[in-house]
Amino acid sequence: MDFSKQKILVTGALGMLAADVVPLLKARGAELVLTDIREGEREGTAVVPLDITKQAEVTACVSSERPDIIVNCAAYTRVDDAETDFATAFAVNADSVANLARAARQNQVKVVHVSSDYVFGGDDPEGTRSEEYREDEVHAPCGLYGFSKHYGDELLCGILPEAHLIVRTSWLHGIAGPNFIDTMLRVGKERDMLRVVNDQFGSPTWSGWLAEVICSLLENDAVGVFHASATGTISWFDLAVEIFAQASYQTKVEPQTTEELGRPAPRPAYSSLSKDKLKEMLGDVCIDWKESVAAHLRAKGVV
Ligand SMILES: NC(=O)c1ccc[n+]([C@@H]2O[C@H](COP(=O)([O-])OP(=O)(O)OC[C@H]3O[C@@H](n4cnc5c(N)ncnc54)[C@H](OP(=O)(O)O)[C@@H]3O)[C@@H](O)[C@H]2O)c1
Numbered sequence: 001m002d003f004s005k006q007k008i009l010v011t012g013a014l015g016m017l018a019a020d021v022v023p024l025l026k027a028r029g030a031e032l033v034l035t036d037i038r039e040g041e042r043e044g045t046a047v048v049p050l051d052i053t054k055q056a057e058v059t060a061c062v063s064s065e066r067p068d069i070i071v072n073c074a075a076y077t078r079v080d081d082a083e084t085d086f087a088t089a090f091a092v093n094a095d096s097v098a099n100l101a102r103a104a105r106q107n108q109v110k111v112v113h114v115s116s117d118y119v120f121g122g123d124d125p126e127g128t129r130s131e132e133y134r135e136d137e138v139h140a141p142c143g144l145y146g147f148s149k150h151y152g153d154e155l156l157c158g159i160l161p162e163a164h165l166i167v168r169t170s171w172l173h174g175i176a177g178p179n180f181i182d183t184m185l186r187v188g189k190e191r192d193m194l195r196v197v198n199d200q201f202g203s204p205t206w207s208g209w210l211a212e213v214i215c216s217l218l219e220n221d222a223v224g225v226f227h228a229s230a231t232g233t234i235s236w237f238d239l240a241v242e243i244f245a246q247a248s249y250q251t252k253v254e255p256q257t258t259e260e261l262g263r264p265a266p267r268p269a270y271s272s273l274s275k276d277k278l279k280e281m282l283g284d285v286c287i288d289w290k291e292s293v294a295a296h297l298r299a300k301g302v303v
Pocket of ligand 1: 038177
C-alpha cells in the first residue's frame with residue numbers, strides 16, 4: 001500500500017499514541033483528517049471535533065470525508081475509573097468501535113484499531129501462567145476496562161471481518177500522555193524511596209515504536225489481529241528499577257503486592273503478548289523492553 005494515495009481519518013488525534021502515529025502518516029505522504037472529542041491541533045493540522053459515541057456524527061463524517069482508512073486512536077483509558085464509570089467506558093471502547101465499523105462498511109473503508117493486553121488474565125488471578133498470549137486465544141478480561149476493550153475487538157471483527165486490523169499492545173508509554181515512566185520520573189524526583197508492584201508481569205511498549213509497527217502493518221496490507229509490545233516479561237517493579245538506573249536517579253525501589261496497592265480495578269497478573277505473528281509479517285522489528293525505556297528517556301531529553 002502506498003500512503004501517498006491514501007486518505008486517512010484518525011480518531012483520538014489528541015491522545016498519546018496519536019502523537020506518534022500522526023507525524024509518521026504525514027511523513028509517508030498520507031492525506032489526513034484528524035478528529036477527537038475536543039478540537040485542537042496536531043502537527044500543524046487542525047483536529048476537528050468528532051464524538052465517536054454518536055453513530056450519526058460518525059456516519060456523516062465518514063460519508064463526507066470518504067477516507068480509505070480509519071485509524072482509531074480514541075479510547076477510554078482510565079482503567080480504575082472504568083469500574084464505576086463503565087457506561088462511558090463501554091460507549092467509547094465498545095459501542096463506538098461498532099459505530100466506526102458500520103460507517104466503514106457502508107463506505108468500503110478499512111479500520112485500524114488498538115486493543116489491550118487487559119482482554120487477558122481474568123482466568124489466571126494467581127499469575128501462574130508463563131506462556132505469552134497468542135492472537136487467537138480466548139479472551140478472559142479481569143476488569144471492566146478489559147471487558148470494554150474485548151467487546152470493541154469482537155464488534156469490529158464481526159462487522160468488518162475482511163477489513164479490520166487490530167493491533168493489541170500493553171503498558172503503552174509515550175511522551176504525549178500520562179504513563180508509568182513519566183510518573184516514575186516525576187515521583188522519583190520528589191521521594192528517596194518508592195514502593196512498586198512486583199506481582200504483575202507484562203511488557204512495556206514505546207509508543208513511537210508502536211506507531212512504526214502500525215504503519216508497517218498498513219503498508220503490508222495486514223488484516224486481522226497482531227500483538228505488538230517490547231520483548232521481555234517484567235514486573236512494574238523491574239521497570240521502575242530500570243527507569244531510575246537509566247535516568248541516573250538514586251531513588252530506591254521496594255517491591256509491593258497488588259493487594260497492598262489496593263487499586264479499584266483488577267489487573268492481569270501476567271499479560272505478556274507473543275510477537276511471533278508480527279515477526280512473521282514484518283521480520284525482526286521488535287525492540288527489547290530496556291530499549292523501550294531508553295527510547296522514551298531519549299525522546300524526553302533525560303539521557
Ligand atoms: N495506555 C496504555 O497503557 C494502553 C495499553 C494497552 C492498550 N492501549 C490502547 O491504546 C490506544 C491508545 O491509547 P492512548 O493511551 O494513546 O489513549 P489516550 O491518550 O487516552 O487518547 C485517547 C484519545 O481519545 C479521546 N476520546 C475519548 N473519548 C472520545 C470520544 N467519545 N470520541 C472521540 N475521541 C475520544 C481522548 O480524549 P480525552 O483525553 O478528552 O478523553 C483522547 O484524546 C487505546 O485504544 C488504548 O486502549 C493503551
